[in-house]
Amino acid sequence: MYRIRLHGRGGQGIKTASQILGTAAFYSGYQAQDFPLYGAERRGAPIVAFTRISEKPVLERGPISSPDIILVGDETLLDDPQAAPLCGADESTAVFINSTLETSVLQQQLHLSSSLLKLNLTELCIQHLNKGTVLSTALAAAGARLVGMITLEALLKAVDAELSQQGIGSIQENLNLTKEIFQNLFPVVLKPRKEKTISPSEIILMEQANIEEAAPIILSPGNMILRKTGNWRVQRPEIDYEHCNHCLICYARCPDGAISLGPDDKPEIDYDHCKGCLICAQECPGHFINTVREAGVES
């Protein structure tokens, strides 16, 4: 069985990628299962999805902790401790990263025992689709090629089926993109993973605690500040202070309380937490909040 884990951000088509991969494997005559994991979060937040491919029925469900192949669509996640895309990678894992960097540079940064592969998918997406933000086809094509058992014919059919089902246009462009990626990569040979014998869990006998600890009581509220959501941003709002008249409408409207008041009631954006929803820019009566693409996100 191949266990594939895909990482990216909400809006990048990671779930669709896992589905294209699942469908392509299914069309190639294999058993397949795919599954996204998302909580109550939104565009820009780290997303993980899974595809399992097997000759025999898949007797597994839920998240994959020991993946055979990891596909990282967004390299800015590599040092995000919450997303932890490389978690569970070992010498039997192949890690694929959508990156502008050379493999040797990535290897130096990451010190992985896994085999490491890269391709600049974003660049290829820009060439074929005129945009580099949606990676569904590209990441699925990379995964399908690395797995090896998926035929190009099945993959193309899966891209067509999944994108049509979602009402996504530019099918032909996506098919061309698929072909190019398929030609640019080669199946990986994975070191077989040693079957571990099962040993029991370290079960603990829970004891009764005081009510402060026993119930979901938060004695230290206001802790959302610890959750840095700044890297969810695709677009960054920037206040044009030369024109801003301190009306504070942006301050009142920011749904995340990410705008605070500086000296002279000057609105200040907290970029550690601003999620880039751009409501402030919409609401500013004089349009004094500019929107700028975040570095690392291609247009």
Add this chain to the structure above:
Amino acid sequence: MKTDNKIMLTGNKAAAWGARMAQVEYVPAFPITPQTEIVETLAQWFADGTLQGKFTNMDSEHSMFMAAGAAAATGVRVFTASSSQGILHGMESLYTITGWRVPLVLVNVSRALATPITLEPDHNDVMSTRDCGLIQLHAETCQEIFDFILIGHKIAENPQVCLPVLVNMDGFYLSFTREPVLIPDKKTILKFLPLFEPVYPVFQASQPMARASAVFGGSTYSYFKMQHNLAAHHAEKVFNDATAEFSELFGRTYEPAEKFHMDDADFVFVMSNSFATKGKAAVLKLRQQGIKAGLLKIRLFRPFPVAFIAQALCGHERVAVIDQNLAPGMGGITYPEIVSSLYPYENRPKKIVSVIGGLGGKDITESDFMSIIDHMKNSDSKTPLYLFDQEDQRAFQRIQKIANVKKEVSSS
């Protein structure tokens, strides 16, 4: 490319397809995570003419279940779906409509109950409907969801049953998981489940009748309740007949509970729903390690197939009933039902332990299954065994550190 007419579907989509192929005529809906995709899909199909009939957005689950029951009382085929807090909110209506003795299919996408609130599954929501007089079928796979909806309508509409059938699936682990599902052709499905033509009285224009009148004195109330009970029990025979016919037409056989490597098993896990898949994987691995494990997966939970379960478990040394639910102050909800099913038999298992795990979507790992084996072996192990390990403790402590750092609560 060998694909038959299988398509990759999430559990939710498989449920929508079940309703579609059953040609349901009325769907009252109220969305709730993780069920939303079901009603969204059906809304689309009613809007674009794929399905003929009426789809209505309701203002709550309470009115949704009432509308479902009322529509069923007019003799149309009804489908609806909910989850978790929605089930609780509609609970009064569930008791009401089962008492009306009307047929419909209701899908519950299991999600653990607040408080604390979560989106991930366990079975306290579906277990809360245990006593309200529904028929319950629990699905492990997306295929079972689809099939159980067809079988469900057939049981519900049987004149000797006339009760709502609840089909249960786990949120996330099934609702959002895609796997290949075989959708049989319409003609064969119609053979199994013809269009609904009730042979009993239904509400019709200009033909006044009443349902659900008030009764006093106890005797009349008792009579109807006991009839309800008889119908629920009879549903087991109807289930067996329906699944036999289903097997003949479609080739998939559904007993009230599935026996997985049971024949020579010394250690048996009793499970239900999607985590049974994990249990099966563990059984295969344990067997590789020389431990003769087996698994009994309960499909029909109401009526409880007492004799079938007793027959399946008797003769095996050790049994662990894994409940993904918790009745605080007692333990697992299905455990006493299994024990009481086995009590009359002399060759009942020597040891029947209760295990509680998978709460709020917590994984049940291979290692947990090994711990359960140890627990069954150990002669003085206390039951229940609660699956909570060092790693869980650490995960909890990380969160607790953030939430609870203030040690003194100010009195002002």
